[in-house]
Amino acid sequence: MKAAKFDYEAPASLDEALSRLAENGGKPVSGGQSMGPMLNMRLATPDLLVDLRRLDELNGYSQGDGKLVVGAAVTHAQVEDGALPDVTKGMMASVASDIAYRPVRTRGTIGGSLCHADPAADWPSALTALDATLVVAGTGGTRRIGIDDFLLGAFAIALNEGEVLIAVEIPVLSDAARWGYFKFCRKTGEFAETICGVVFDPANDIRRVVLGALGGAPKRLGELEDRLGDGIPGVNGIAAAIDALDIAFEPAQLVMHNTAVRRALRQAFGS
Numbered sequence: 678m679k680a681a682k683f684d685y686e687a688p689a690s691l692d693e694a695l696s697r698l699a700e701n702g703g704k705p706v707s708g709g710q711s712m713g714p715m716l717n718m719r720l721a722t723p724d725l726l727v728d729l730r731r732l733d734e735l736n737g738y739s740q741g742d743g744k745l746v747v748g749a750a751v752t753h754a755q756v757e758d759g760a761l762p763d764v765t766k767g768m769m770a771s772v773a774s775d776i777a778y779r780p781v782r783t784r785g786t787i788g789g790s791l792c793h794a795d796p797a798a799d800w801p802s803a804l805t806a807l808d809a810t811l812v813v814a815g816t817g818g819t820r821r822i823g824i825d826d827f828l829l830g831a832f833a834i835a836l837n838e839g840e841v842l843i844a845v846e847i848p849v850l851s852d853a854a855r856w857g858y859f860k861f862c863r864k865t866g867e868f869a870e871t872i873c874g875v876v877f878d879p880a881n882d883i884r885r886v887v888l889g890a891l892g893g894a895p896k897r898l899g900e901l902e903d904r905l906g907d908g909i910p911g912v913n914g915i916a917a918a919i920d921a922l923d924i925a926f927e928p929a930q931l932v933m934h935n936t937a938v939r940r941a942l943r944q945a946f947g948s
């Protein structure tokens with residue numbers, strides 16, 4: 678199937694993009710790696726696509742006050758290739774390098790991935806583990822929102838009509854920080870069956886164990902977060918923490934999630 682007809686604009690300034698989105702009820706597009714298929718399957722039928730890739734505010738990065746501010750239009754490949762300072766001790770580059778295939782990574786963006794909010798995508802889980810804060814702009818100004826409050830569910834985010842995500846703030850991890858990230862998918866480029874991200878950095882007040890690919894927003898495993906740094910829990914301890922989510926999993930899914938958590942914890946804290 679082909680996409681329905683739509684207009685396309687690529688404004689040169691954020692103000693222009695926001696006013697086009699406000700006036701015309703169009704949809705923003707970044708890398709087009711999720712929007713393209715949605716258009717072709719006619720799951721999205723916008724009258725206007727507003728391309729955000731040329732906007733200065735969404736490209737590049739800045740660093741200060743203990744955080745790295747990454748433009749929403751930064752691509753997975755730029756993160757993989759080390760175009761950003763490594764403030765996460767290799768975690769973000771490692772996550773980026775395992776997203777889909779290189780051609781998808783050269784176009785797909787961090788902001789597009791967060792706004793698409795596919796439950797099985799990588800950045801929603803990885804950046805929840807990193808306790809990221811998102812910067813959102815609309816015609817009324819900008820606001821900051823924690824990632825836990827931004828990701829509402831499957832393909833559901835806390836953006837108001839006409840707003841765009843402009844940047845992601847990532848804490849600069851301390852030298853003592855530890856992280857682990859494990860995902861399982863049946864073959865490269867397919868979406869994950871399970872994802873677990875772990876970040877432990879008391880200096881930044883970050884203790885997070887995040888389970889993803891759950892069919893909704895990623896979930897934090899509070900029981901394990903409380904015990905982070907006290908040794909790796911056994912299979913039963915992990916099972917109890919997953920059980921506390923109160924989600925009815927198929928037995929095979931449960932085994933995959935338990936394994937993902939164990940492997941991510943092992944990566945973070947050694948065997």
Ligand SMILES: Cc1cc2nc3c(=O)[nH]c(=O)nc-3n(C[C@H](O)[C@H](O)[C@H](O)COP(=O)(O)OP(=O)(O)OC[C@H]3O[C@@H](n4cnc5c(N)ncnc54)[C@H](O)[C@@H]3O)c2cc1C
Nearest residue numbers: 707708709710711712777785786789790792798799841842
């Ligand atoms: C074959 C294939 C395999 C893939 N495998 C993986 C994988 O293993 N892991 C993974 O994480 N992802 C995977 N993806 C998805 C990929 O990472 C996409 O890049 C990502 O989901 C969307 O990013 P984008 O920049 O292309 O967004 P787009 O497709 O441009 O937009 C996606 C959605 O977000 C909205 N949007 C985009 N940017 C903004 C913004 N700044 N503000 C507000 N709204 C915005 C759009 O309106 C649209 O609704 C795969 C994609 C393909 C095609």
